[in-house]
Amino acid sequence: MADEASGNPRIEAFFAYLEAKEALPAHVIEQARAFFRVPGDLRVGQVAILMGYLKPRDVIVVIAGQVDSDLRFGELAVQMGLLTTQQVDAALATQTERCLQVFEVIRLNFRVEEATAKELIAAFPAWAAANGRSVDEASDLPSRKVDGERVRARLRMITKVSTLPIVVQRVLSMLQDPNVNLEAIGRTLQGDPPIAAQVLRLANSAVFCTRVRASTVQRALVVLGMTNVQQVVLAATLMSQFSAGTKLEVREFWFQSILVGEWARSLAEGGSRRTSPEEAFIGGLMTNLGQMVIRQVFPKDHLAIQLRVLRGSDLLTAELECLGLSHPDIGAYLAHMWRFPTSLEEAILYHHARPSALRRLKLLPATYTINAATRLGELAPGAEVVQGVTILESDFLDAHDMGRLKPLEMAPHVFAAARELALALLGDT
Numbered sequence: 004m005a006d007e008a009s010g011n012p013r014i015e016a017f018f019a020y021l022e023a024k025e026a027l028p029a030h031v032i033e034q035a036r037a038f039f040r041v042p043g044d045l046r047v048g049q050v051a052i053l054m055g056y057l058k059p060r061d062v063i064v065v066i067a068g069q070v071d072s073d074l075r076f077g078e079l080a081v082q083m084g085l086l087t088t089q090q091v092d093a094a095l096a097t098q099t100e101r102c103l104q105v106f107e108v109i110r111l112n113f114r115v116e117e118a119t120a121k122e123l124i125a126a127f128p129a130w131a132a133a134n135g136r137s138v139d140e141a142s143d144l145p146s147r148k149v150d151g152e153r154v155r156a157r158l159r160m161i162t163k164v165s166t167l168p169i170v171v172q173r174v175l176s177m178l179q180d181p182n183v184n185l186e187a188i189g190r191t192l193q194g195d196p197p198i199a200a201q202v203l204r205l206a207n208s209a210v211f212c213t214r215v216r217a218s219t220v221q222r223a224l225v226v227l228g229m230t231n232v233q234q235v236v237l238a239a240t241l242m243s244q245f246s247a248g249t250k251l252e253v254r255e256f257w258f259q260s261i262l263v264g265e266w267a268r269s270l271a272e273g274g275s276r277r278t279s280p281e282e283a284f285i286g287g288l289m290t291n292l293g294q295m296v297i298r299q300v301f302p303k304d305h306l307a308i309q310l311r312v313l314r315g316s317d318l319l320t321a322e323l324e325c326l327g328l329s330h331p332d333i334g335a336y337l338a339h340m341w342r343f344p345t346s347l348e349e350a351i352l353y354h355h356a357r358p359s360a361l362r363r364l365k366l367l368p369a370t371y372t373i374n375a376a377t378r379l380g381e382l383a384p385g386a387e388v389v390q391g392v393t394i395l396e397s398d399f400l401d402a403h404d405m406g407r408l409k410p411l412e413m414a415p416h417v418f419a420a421a422r423e424l425a426l427a428l429l430g431d432t
């Protein structure tokens with residue numbers, strides 16, 4: 004029972020101790036227990052976010068800075084003026100001590116006096132014993148030791164191989180200008196014939212329901228319309244550039260990504276529009292790009308990760324143990340490197356975060372939309388959707404302007420749109 008709850012005997016002993024002492028209301032303890040039921044991210048950056056010292060996008064800024072620096076995460080964050088040394092020390096202490104993490108979670112969700120928290124922890128027998136070094140706490144401490152140099156080498160490698168084609172970079176930056184005309188974009192796109200051909204193919208597909216066939220890129224852009232051009236160009240580029248694995252694996256990967264993109268677009272369209280549907284689609288499409296990068300750039304690590312997952316490990320934990328980076332880190336880093344809006348960096352970084360972790364953090368609207376889309380995208384059509392929509396707690400949807408949406412009713416349209424777009428982009432072979 005104990006291990007079922009948190010996966011950590013000492014942390015469960017701490018909950019039992021809090022219950023026995025009636026130190027906190029039962030529902031507070033239950034909520035903290037629920038938080039620890041799913042494996043969490045224990046790195047210093049994530050702990051600093053939990054403690055309110057850093058914003059998620061700061062973590063990506065520091066990760067990006069590590070490409071050219073030999074400093075550890077905390078040292079670099081201090082040098083960048085994002086953390087003080089005291090905050091780094093506090094985050095490191097919380098990172099290595101699970102009881103402190105319990106109280107950080109409780110502090111975030113319910114107001115608990117710091118003195119009360121410290122008193123309770125100090126009186127917890129296993130804490131006292133561990134501080135006296137008389138308990139073997141190997142199972143309690145984070146098992147992974149991130150090798151900074153290894154992480155930096157991997158980040159440099161990702162930077163090197165994951166550059167967007169020059170033509171695409173130019174088109175994306177042209178699209179930032181509200182006065183740009185489609186003809187100029189068309190001329191630029193012709194500089195990359197495979198992407199131009201893909202755009203033409205899409206414009207003539209059922210997705211855009213056109214009666215007139217476009218024969219030139221310029222005409223295709225008119226058919227697509229300005230708001231669709233960015234999504235189409237980006238989707239076509241990512242699919243041609245990131246395609247490691249067998250044909251079936253690549254198709255499955257991109258269909259899944261398109262599905263999350265379509266859920267994100269639909270949630271944004273039906274919500275209060277604080278997130279743009281186009282941005283939501285791109286964010287959804289990119290959530291798992293980091294997984295494809297791992298497969299493509301670090302094939303040996305990819306196999307080691309798969310092996311761990313087959314043995315029952317959580318995917319993000321396996322990625323962190325093998326690489327020191329998770330696929331949300333890599334996807335967010337790419338968004339940062341390609342100068343996408345910070346809202347996309349944050350949304351990708353947090354796409355697997357637990358609702359209980361997101362609840363009290365002040366994040367951008369797109370983050371909540373894409374987090375919900377990720378969970379919906381994991382469901383297969385049919386009965387699984389019917390059962391699975393309950394995983395989207397109504398208070399989570401209400402709190403983030405998606406309360407009036409009905410995922411069950413939306414599902415058939417989302418699956419159909421994803422299938423059509425996948426067919427248009429990936430063909431039917």
Ligand SMILES: [Fe+2]
Nearest residue numbers: 290291354355
């Ligand atoms: Fe993911």
